[in-house]
Amino acid sequence: MQNIVLNSDSATSLLAMLPAILLTVLAMTVGVLDIFWKASRRREIGIVSAVSLFGIALVSLVVTPPADPSAQLVLGGMYRFDTLTQFFVTAITFGAAITCLISLDSPHIGRMGEFYAVLIVATLGGCLMAGSADLIMAFLALETLSISLYMLAGFLTASPRSAEAGIKYFLFGAFTSAIMLYGFSLIYGFTGSTNFYVIGQKFATMFGESVEATTLLPIVLAMIMVMVGFGFKVSAVPFHFWTPDVYEGAPTPVTAYISVASKAASFALLTRFFIVVFQGDDPTRFWVQMLAILAVVTMTVGNLFALVQKNIKRLIAYSSIAQAGYALIGVAAVAAQPSSAPGAGAAAVGFYMAMYILTNLAAFGVIVIVAKVKDSEQIADFAGLSRRNLGLALTLTVALLSLAGIPPAAGFFGKFFLFKAAVDANLTWLAVVGILNAMIALYYYIIVIKVLFVDVGTDEDKPIVVGAPYVWALGITTVLVVLLGTVLATPIFDWASRAAAGLFS
Secondary structure, eight states: OOOOOOOOOHHHHHHHHHHHHHHHHHHHHHHHHHHHSOGGGTHHHHHHHHHHHHHHHHHHHHSOOOSSGGGOEEGGGTEEOSHHHHHHHHHHHHHHHHHHHHHTTSTTTTTOHHHHHHHHHHHHHHHHHHHBOBHHHHHHHHHHHHHHHHHHHTOOTTOHHHHHHHHHHHHHHHHHHHHHHHHHHHHHHHHSOOBHHHHHHHHHHHHTSOOOHHHHHHHHHHHHHHHHHHHHHHTOTTSOTHHHHHHHHSOHHHHHHIIIIIHHHHHHHHHHHHHHHSOSHHHHHHHHHHHHHHHHHHHHHHHHHHTTOOBHHHHHHHHHHHHHHHHHHHHHHHHTOOTTSTTHHHHHHHHHHHHHHHHHHHHHHHHHHHHHHHSOOBGGGGTTHHHHOHHHHHHHHHHHHHHHTOTTSHHHHHHHHHHHHHHHTTOHHHHHHHHHHHHHHHHHHHHHHHHHHTSOOTTTTSOOOOOHHHHHHHHHHHHHHHHHTTTTHHHHHHHHHHHHHGGGO
């Protein structure tokens, strides 16, 4: 058994935790500003938060992890400072910054400093999840993110829909977290360790020999319990029931953040956890089959239910469920990769999450503006948007085409990399199911685009004025969605590939 090397260098640990430290300082600063600034200035708290989060994303981007894998486990093995961590921390903090921008002029929450403080704490939890290398760290980070999101979903206490969303999210989340924690406890009981890499080595040794069914079954049970928790966080079927109601009831900027940050952080942890922990032929064979089946069911259910939605937020909710199914294809393909291309599936998941963060935030930015003007989230009320503000209609169109996987938007390469990873992993049938589901999804995305440009709406002679923060948020996300689908596709996928390769070293 290879010894696990822990890096005790204080400077490396400080650099590894620098984004988390900066997020903690920012959350406290925002709380102080909310106390001392007058109500007329509190909108500026959102600007401070957004600019600071962009800065933290830049810090994460430029502070590179050690090249030697043996120097990447820090904080006593609790956290791994590798390229995968860097990739997802940068994406999550960038997504949080865009969320702050689209929240500035949102009714009720745009001038509430505590909203931004809780959002930053949620981002902190997501960043810690991305680098977790220990069961204890993983669960604490997961709950930091989850509890913050429960608060954000029910933030509008005077709104029955928001309160209902918060309660539903909390009840489902508490139940699945308890099951996941029990799975963690079983894994600890089998191995006597909480470190992912130590557990993985012990499982690899255990399953390198002949194993009786009485030994294998409890480990499979633990695997299923852990997947229940992850399934809830990524909105995989059958753990998706909370998603449409929470997306519809939560404030729209919160819905945007839940749809991207929670999913990205959860996929980062899920990918690392299953690859590193459940080693050995028997466990790997089981979890690959389990995730492949979950991917098929999740894609199909999400797309079929999206077909009949009349509310734009519920449609995006079911679309989000389907998108989780596509990403699960990449995770399932990871363990089945040939030795010549290790990590191609994980790289595809990383690229897809980066694309998804930008795309969904662009879509929800438009929804925030139109819902505020129309006081409605029905798809029919988006009729004629192209004649009231062509820029908004084009932004939403680019986002929907990206979700559908149509070039030159980033979603095309996102799906291409996922399906190619599945084919390379001899999971061609899974790629075919994914392509068929993408064809189904294209229908309901085209319907919305038709409403934007063809249908006749009310007040078409009254232009919709967009504030500067929204112009910046929508401009940045839309341009990046197009660039990720063209000139930036190869550089970002190469970065994701380097990040994924670290999972196998």
